[in-house]
Amino acid sequence: MSTTAQPSATAAGTGPERHEQGQQRARRPKLVLAVLLVAQFMLAVDFSILNVALPAIGDGLGFSLADLQWIATAFALSAAGFTLFFGRIGDLVGRKRIFIGSLALLGLSSLVGGLAVSPGVLLAARVAQGLATAAATPAGLSLLTTSFAEGPLRQRALGINGALMSAGFTTGAVLGGVLTDLLSWRWAFFVNVPVALAVVLVAPSVIKESRPAVRPRLDLPGALTVTLGLLGLVYGLTQAGEFGWTHPHALLGLGAGAVFLAAFFLVERKVSAPLVPLRTLRRPTVAWGNVAGLLAFVTETSLVYLLTLYLQKTLGFSPLEAGITFGVLGLGTVAGGLAAPRVIARTSTLTALVAGGLVQAVFTAALLLLGTTAGGSLALLLPATFFGGVGNMLVIVGFMVTATSGLPDAEQGLATGLAAMSQQVGITLGTPVMSAVVTASTAGAATASAVHHGVTVALAVNAALVLLGVVLAALFLRDRRAPGTSRQA
Structure with missing residues (x-):
């Protein structure tokens, strides 16, 4: 009796335990996704939050007008220059370890930047922030791609990640204006500290370590x-x-x-x-996927710069008013990021890249019709930036899926490092390239009409670059359905 009753008692006892374990397994991907997305959103916010605050920082710490650009350049150099290197370091020592350590560095450097009393200390903090971003971005993307198998779940995760990343860039511009106007430019640094601390405390118990089975040599x-x-x-x-x-x-x-x-x-x-096996670079998905991603980041982030010039120098908006205007663009990128996985599931990654690029190009070209008065111009600018943001996010998610699919986990650090490098370099290149176009078109004049003309020329160049990405994707990328999506078509 007792021997027969024992198995049933054991089974009865393990039923709730198994149910609880199943619930934990179901919750874990959501927790992993939440932690990684919060970190990526913060990194995107950090990239743009100081743009509006630069004049106030210059006044507060005594930066000369010529040296003010180094606040942005110091961050950009380290963020873009070291991304690929830190992506490989994550393969060597563990992506989780690099991710948590880089977020801790970001929080500490943000605290130092907010407390800075001299230009030298602030620039050192910006370099440290850039290095932290260069390490955290590829590590976070690698953890994201290795936590979700290829197919709908990964596409959905990358779609949400892309939406929050682009929305974070726009949110940074808005938040920078709000914090600077209402509190102080120092809060553009301080805002990172509690978020970074929360991620550092939660991540160790939520995220599993990820590294290749065979440790590569550096x-x-x-x-x-x-x-x-x-x-x-x-x-x-x-x-x-x-x-x-x-x-x-x-x-x-x-x-x-x-x-x-x-x-x-x-x-x-x-x-x-x-560091980068040439056989990997010869993969069309890696090579041309990253080219498409680079152009997507170059064009959309520089569009924010161009429209900032237009809104403030031509229409006379305040920094806060200009920042709030970009909230519509942020909504478009969120909508595009949520729609992209569905578009890919029903069609293919190439369709998302080409269709998204065409939508972005059309609505960027529509901005060529902007005038010099606020009423009619905003009626065009707001819907154009919304739908342009939707199209751009289709391209970005299509690029992320393309550039990280069909590769073993051992190469995910490299693939996401290349994708993160394309992201960081694209964000960094867009503004100086378009600034050079505007400068050449205005011949040094700073009147409202001259700025309007320069921005219009740069918008035409921007739309042409978007179309270039469409053509390259159509020519060199196969029309392939992303793995695991055929069942949902």
């Missing part, structure tokens, strides 16, 4: 040459945007960047364990 020559190449490229472009394409600093930076990147490809052909 390709130091490759890491050094690609980092120096990206630093030179980003520095040259920021100087070109500030002083023109013929300025010696711009030419020196661009030339040095080209030389180091050429050296990087030579190194990768010869070393036994390359």
